Amino acid sequence: MIGSQALIAFKDSKGAMTIKTYNITSYSPLMESKVWYEVKESLAEFYGGIMQIFATIVLPDKGKSRVNQVWHVGTSVTSRVPDKHKSQPANLNSKGSLDLLKGQSTATTDGGSRTKRENDGQLRNGQKKRNNCTKRG
DSSP: OTTOEEEEEEEOTTSOEEEEEEEOSSSSSOOOOOOSSEEEEEEEEEETTEEEEEEEEEOSSTTOOEEEEEOOOOOOEETTEEOOOOOOHHHHTOEEEEETTTTEEEEESTTHHHHHHHHHHHHHHHHHHHHHOOOOO
């Protein structure tokens, strides 16, 4: 989504999970680039048909704890660059807000309350989950 400062995870040509940052200013060409926040640590896993990203980020503005999020399902990667996802309502409406200090989320998505429950649980348990993650490959 144009305007996103994104962490994007995908499987590389060897099947290993990869995470890259993108400042998305247009739909093509998508190029790896710096984002406005610092990514200290990141890990992606793909298990049971679900891809998850775990990251420790530092927000540059003091006092800000709320970030907007988007999540989209892409179907392919070409030359280590994710291809554009389909502009279907399920992708276009997959957005929400995360309060990183309160552990709360709001979601405007076809995923409904399940997505919100998963986001809230992951925010509350993020440190524990991240520490228990191991790379699968």
